Structure formats: structure tokens, C-alpha cells
Amino acid sequence: MTDDTDTHAPEASPRRRTSILVLDDEPIVCKRLKPFFQKAGYEVEAFTNPAEALECVTRRNFDVVITDLKMEGLDGLAFLGKVKALHPETGVIVITGFATMETARESFRKGVFDFVAKPFKLAEILDGVKRIEKEKGLGEGR
Amino acid sequence: MGKTEGSHGAAMEPGSARFLLRTFKRILECNTAVLERMAQMDRALGGEYVFDKAFLETAVRDVCSLTHRVAYHLNGMADEGQVELYDAYLEIKDTLEDVLSGGMGPQAASRVLPFPAIDWEMEPLVGLGNVGLAVLGGRMGLPAPDGLAVTTAGMAALAGPDPLEREAVLAEVASGVSELFTRLGGPAPLELTLLEAGPDRAGKVVGSARAENAASAAAAVLEFASRIEDGSPGQSLAVCLRPEARAEVLGTLQTLAFDPNLPPSMLLVAHPPGEPSERDRAWLSRSAPHEPLRTRIAPKSLDRPLPGGKALAPAVGRRLRGSAWLLPAQGALLAELGLAAERALGGPCVLDWALTPGGELRLTGLEPASTAFPDWAEGEGAEGEAGEELEFPTEADVLLDGGQIACGGVGAGPVVLIGDETLPDSVPLGAVGAARSATPALSRIVPRLGALLAEVGTPASHLATVARENRVPALFGLKGATELEPGALVTVDADQGAVYRGVAEALLRQSALQGQASGAEPEYLVLRRLLRHIRPLNLVDPQAADFDAAHCRTCHDIIHFAHEKAVDLLLHIDAGQREGMGAARRLEDESPFPLSVVDVGGGLDEGRGGVRLADVASLPLRAFLEGLLLKDARRQAPASLSLGDIISGMGRTSQALSAPAGSAGLNLAVASRDYANITLRLGYHFSVVDALVSPRPEHNFVYFRFAGGFADGDRRARRADLILGVLERLGFRATRKGDLVVGKKKLMESADALDTLRFLGALTAYTRQLDVELTSEAHVAEFTRRFLEASGLTEAG
Secondary structure, rough: HHHHHHHOOOOOOOOOEEEEEEEEOHHHHHHHHHHHHHHHOOOEEEEEEEEHHHHHHHHHHOOOOEEEEEOOOOHHHHHHHHHHHHHOOOOOEEEEEOOHHHHHHHHHOOOOEEEEOOOHHHHHHHHHHHHHHHOOOOOOOO | OOOOOOOOHHOOOOOOOOHHHHHHHHHHHHHHHHHHHHHHHHHOOOOOOOOOOHHHHHHHHHHHHHHHHHHHHHHHHHHOOOOOHHHHHHHHHHHHHHHHHOHHHHHHHHHHHHHOOOOHHHHHHHHHHHHHHHHHHHOOOOOOOEEEEEEEEEEEHHHHHHHHHHHHHHHHHHHHHHHHHHHOOOOOOOEEEEEEOOOOOOOOOEEEEEEHHHHHHHHHHHHHHHHHOOOOOOOEEEEEEEEOOOOOOOEEEEEEOEEEEEOOOEEEEEEEEOOOHOEEEEEEEEOOOEEEEEOOOOOOEEEEOOOOOOOOOOOOOOOOOOOOOOHHHHHHHHHHHHHHHHHHHOOOOEEEEEEOOOOOEEEEHHHHHOOOOHHHOOOOOOHHHHHEEEOOOOHHHHHOOOOOEEOOOEEEEEEEEEEOOHHHHHHOOOOEEEEEEHHHHHHHHHHHEEEEEEOOOOOOOOOHHHHHHHHHOEEEOOHHHHHOOOEEOOOOOOOEHHHHHHHHOOHHHHHHHHHHOOOOOOHHHHHHHHHOOOOOOOOOOOOOOOOOHHHHHHHHHHHHHHHHHHHHHOOOOHHHHHHOOOOEEOOOOOOOOOEEEEEOOOOEEOOOOOOOOHOOOOOOHHHHHHHHHHHOOOOOOOOOOHHHHHHHHHHHOHHHHHHOOOOOOEEEEEOOEEEEEEEEEEEEEEEEEEOOOOOHHHHHEEEEEEEEOOOHHHHHHHHHHHHHHHHHHHHOEEEEEEEHHHHHHHOOOHHHHHHHHHHHHHHHHHHHHHHHHHHOOOHHHHHHHHHHHHHHHHHHO
16 A cells, blocks of 8 residues: 555655645544635545545655544554654654643654644644645745 | 632632622633534534534533533622522523534424524424525515425324313414414415425425415314324324416526536426426526526417417527526526525525515425435536536636635525615525625625625635525635626636636536535534524623523523623622732723722732723723723834724713713723723613634634613614624624624634724723714714724724
């Protein structure tokens, strides 16, 4: 599956839209983030079911993954671990309503780029994505 | 926790002044924290924050716990003399927990509700049709009828086995109809619809009937209930009763219509009563001025009269009317009503309307849009005619960007400059209002707007709350808003903090299809229901007979009540209680009245005996005194204030400056470094200033209350009007009841808060005994003008 994913990896092009996967089992979070990022010019897929999100990341690569930590079915830390194993270059932002120093530390150990506590402002998470883009040289001209 | 909070021996005994002051400070801290949490919940409604259910649970837990602590501390101060406050708290807490778990709170038991008592978060209880008409007519001032709803609880009782319950509900219906007739000014034929309600937000109309009076209305409702018995016992049904509109032409407006060959449009259907086959159809653009994109006009005989004019008569510009039942302007007005309904209800809907013989358009009913939009289901189908993808606006289209989200969402329309003096009716429905300042006086205009922009203002302001209540997309603190060209079509995307040139179809389409900006998600509905039991302040007048613990219905009531009572207890500290702490220190500057100051921590510089302005370290007290003692403070007041001239317009006399005998000592300021509570009791008037000024805007507040006066009632009311006018100009959310004026201003920068306090000080001196001079309404205007001019506030208007 990993090889297959690589063939779908985004091509390097200055005009290519940055791709984002959003995973949160609270539908309202997906419902808010998806149109927000779409309007801002991003390609977005949003999932409330961790298994479906996992299936998706095994099929293709995303530039940015935004995931909740506490979800039914699959722990967010486990999900981000799998994402990083499949696509180490993916920038991951963790959102959670139960932020503790321990979970924050654990997230950063697993290669999380940013950590956002709920409730958060749309501008905050956009800022996180933009910093990932800047660091990875994505989404030029935005 | 015991009542003795410290180890300072007798000085910290319950009842001692030190104990009272320390506990008072704790009440203040809790109050501030509750207000802050309330403001955060309120702001979450606006779409600026992304939140989930866990946020709601935490927020409620925090508000409850803090409110409980306030009740606890007050009882500590009052020697357990306010235990009823615990009962009030427990009742509110139970309600909040019920709402969190999906219930409707105390409303759940209501069986019949008049429209004025219905707000849109009650949709599960009364159904979309009732909520829609009640909100559009009552809250938004649109042409929708008054009426009443029989709730799902009422219908369940009618369909249930208990005949006594049934009789009770029928009696409530009959009485509700009688009250409706009273509100309408007399009996009228009624229209009844049976509609689906319940938490799934169905809202479909499943039956209709007519009634001539209260008895036949009750009979029709009973007949509706029998359908529950017959067919679907688990079904949640409600009934909507309202006066029947006399119609020359009637029809429907579907606010979002799908046609593969058209961009998203609105479908308008019109026909004479009883002749549905004679229907005209028009697909109107969803963007102002709502041009018809396609029309299908029913053939009519040449001699068929048309309401409001003749066929082929000139209508708008060079266009001819044709033989349509409606004039183009009427179609456009219906389109705007439809968009207003969409904003209010959070998604596409179908409106029933009637054109009266007098030529007025009236909304008569409301249903959810029944058409599914599979092609657009994901909202990604931003495709225009011929299927090309519609582009989202780019940076080249941006006219303005920045500001803060007061209410999320997307709206488009012509720019209209608005200010405090703008009359609501002069603002076209659906316009984009651009204001210099987000003042509370603009609240009346908000329901008419498609979007709202303000150069000065914050998401924490009262106007922002009003925008959220009405779901009008709004950006505050947006520089250049009033420089937009009046009449130019613009699109406001509040979520992105941008104003685009022209009508951005792709944005509007995405917003309409996903409804993401409308706050119709379950979490938003729950949040709104929660706030109903947290935020409103019902107990505003401490002199009123019902100002007691038993009448606290919200968390805000409890903390406000506790604050007032705590201040009262402090004011009555007697010499015996002062053991162990510094006595009140008398202000020695030349003041309009004697004033004593009690320092509760960093409020005054070290020292004993009399105190001068220079000794006051409390930021809010010092600012207030600078305004009050303007003569002495002139040299120290910031030059930018230009307050000096106020004195010359005050017309104070030495007589006015002297306090009546016996009142000295009742004027007390309790002050710490960042807080002041100033209570002035001058025998004939009573005012309270309560303020917190810190580096954190979200903590800051200024509260002002003014009442009393020894002139006759008219003159006192005139002075109250003057104060009300000035407070509104200062950005207060202010209300007047008789001669009581209450104003609140919250969440502002410290510099703004201090300026406000200086103005309040000056206003207090200025209005002292002014009621004696206010012999006519003209005087109010003149004195207000003089005060505002002198203080430089007229520029804001």
C-alpha cells in the first residue's frame, strides 16, 4: 500500500494546492474546517470515522493532517503514528479538548508539528497550516 | 470551607470588615470569571471558534461552579441570610444539565406557547413553522403574523389517555386563542397547520384546518391529535395557529431551487386563491437585485384583472410587467424575505406568502425545503451554467480584509452606510451595513442586514451578540468599512475576514448548501439553549419588590444579585466591624459632595487621614474622580480628552454643590488597584459605578446605575433620558425604566475603560440636580448636546 501511495504522491508544482486531511469524530469540527480550508484555497478531505481516514492515508499522501486525539475506535496518537510511518513528511496538527502536558509531550515525540486546544479559532489553525507550508515550501503564492 | 478565612485572629472573624471585604473581593473575582466564561460561550456562537460537545460540558461546569461559589460567598457575608440563592442555583443547574443531555429545559413541559414566547432554539418543541413565523415576525420585524403554538407536549397530552389532561390542554388552547385575539385587537378567522416537530428538525406540514373562534380552534386541534392516536403514536407533532391572511394572490417561495441549467436560484410560485393551475413560476437570482433567471407565466385571458396594475404596463425601468401575478419589485421583496428567513432559520426553506388586497406581502407559513440536492450535497459542486467550476474570489477581488469575526457566515448585498441615527426602514432588506462604530443603537437595524461591518468594535460587544442572535455575518474592527462605496455590491465572508468586490457566487453557494455559517448544527442549538439560562439579566432594579434570590432565573441574575447585596453589606459596615482595618478615608479635594474611600488592596497610597486625588492609586477610581473633580483634575487629565469645557456648560451653582444635610458619609468608594465600586447616595439620587480596569480587555467592565431625584417624575425621566443618550454614545448597553438607568460596557482596552470612567465622573457632576432645570424635552436635547459637544462625543454620531 505504501508503494501505491507513493505513486499518488503530489507532484512538485508551484501552483499545486496543499492537501489537508481532517479527522475528528465530532461532525461539527469537520463541518467547520472543511469549507473554511476549501475557501482558503486548499484541497480538503474530512473524516469523522478514524478507520476511513486511515484507509485514505494508506491510499494517498496529504501535505497536512489535522486530527483529534480522543476518538471512538482509534486513538489519535495511534493514527498520527501511522500517518508518520507512512508519510514522514506530512505535517500533523493535533486538536484536542483534553490537552495535558503529557499528551502534548507524547504528541511532539511522535513528530507532531503543532498542538491546538479546543475550542480554537479558525485563524489559529490556519496559522498552523501556513507555518507547515512555509517550512515545507508548499503552496507558494498563497 | 469555614467562614473564617485566615489566621488574623479577631480581625478575620466572620462579620468583621476585613472578612467582608475579602469575601467581597472573592465574589468579584468569581463574577468576573463567570462573565468571562459567558462571553466566551457567546462568542462561540459567532463561528469564530471551533468547538465540540466537550467544550459545552466544560463551560457549563465552570459557570455552575463559579455561580455556586458566588452564592456561597454571599451567604458568608450575609451570615447565611441568602440561602434561597442555593435553591435558585440548583434549579438553574438542573435545567442546564437537562439541556446538555438533549432536553428542552423547563420549556419542555409547556403545552401552549404564544409566538412572543417562542425563540428559534425551541424548534424541537414547536416545529419549524411556529418558530419561523414567531422569529421572523416578532424578533425580526418582518411581515409575519402573531399566533400561538400547541407544542409536542401539548399534542401528546391531547392524544394521551387522560381525559383531565386533555381538557386542561384544550382550555389552554382556548385561552391562548383569546389572548391572541386581544393582541390582534379583535377576533379573526384562524388558519391551523399540523406540523412535524421533534429533535430531527423535520418541520413538514402534514395537515391544515380553519377555525372561526376559540372553541372551533380547540376542536380542530383535538381533531389533529386524533390522527396521532390513529396512525403514528410515536410521532412528534405540533400545531401552528395564526390569523388567516386575506389574499388576492398567494403562493410559495423556495429559497434554494435546483435546476441543472441554472445557478442556485429561488423558485417563486404565484396563483390566485383556489386556482393552483393558474400558477406563474419565476426562478430568481439569489443575489440582489434578484433578477428573474427564467419565468414560466401562466396564460391568462386579456380581461383578467391583475393585482396592482395592468398587463404590459411599465414596471421597473424600461421593463414591461407582462401578465405575471406579481410585480417584479414584489418578487424581489419576497426574495429578500426568503434570504432573511434562511439566515434566521439556518438553511433553505419554503415560505408561504399572500398578497393582500391592500397590496401588502405577508408571510403565512414556513416549511423546510423538501427538495434534496444530491448534486450539490457536498457543497463542492460550485458549478455555474454549463457546468464550469465557479471560482472562489482571489486576492485581486479583496476590497477589505482583517477585522474580527463577530458572527461567521457569508452575505452579499449593496453597501449602506449606517449610524445611530439611521432609521431601520430606510435600510434595504439584505443590505451590507457599514458603520463607523458597533454601537448598541444599531441593534434595531441588524435583523434587516445581509451582513454587517464596523470599523470600531469587538466580538464581545452587545451589537456582536445581536448579530449572532440574528445570524447576520459580521466583521468588527474592520478598517475602511465606511469607505466602501454606498450602493456597490459586495460579498462579506466573515469567516475569512474579507470583503470582496461584487457578488461572489461560489462563496454564497457554498454557504447556502452547507449551511456551515448558519449555526444550525446541534451543538449550536444546545449552546443557544444553554445561554438562555445563563446570560440574560432579569433582575436589574435593586429597588424592585422582586429583587430577591427567589427571582433569580439565570446565572447572570445570581451573580448580579449577589454583587448588589454584597455592596449593600459593605456600605453598612459599622464602626464595630471596622476593627483591625483602616477606616474609610475622606476625600479632601473640592468635590461636588463628600466621599469616603475604603482601600481593599492597593487602592490608595500609604497614609492615614484625608486623601487627595494624587493619593488614589486605584486606576478606575482615579479616572472617575478626574472626571468628577474636573476643576482640580484639569492639569492631570490627558490632553486628548478635552473635558475642560464641560465645566463651563454645567451651570453648577454653589447650592448644587452642597450635599443635603445628613447625606454625608453615605458616599463610599471601595477601591483596589484595578477595581472600584463607587456608591453615591445623596438623599435625592442614587448612583453606582462599578468598574474593573486591568491590562486584559476581557476582564474589564464598567457598570453604571443612576436613579432617583427630587424633581417631579417628568423631570427625573428627562434627566434619565439625558443619561441614557450619553451612555449610548459612550458605547454602553443602556436601558431606562422610569428614572432608573442601567448601563453596562464590557470587554474593552484599559485606556477606553479609563476614558469611559472620566466621562462618567463628569456626567455625574454635570447631571447633579440637573433635573430641576430640565423643564422640557427641548432642555434634554440641549443639555445632551452641550455635554456631548463639550466632551467631544458628537463626532461619534
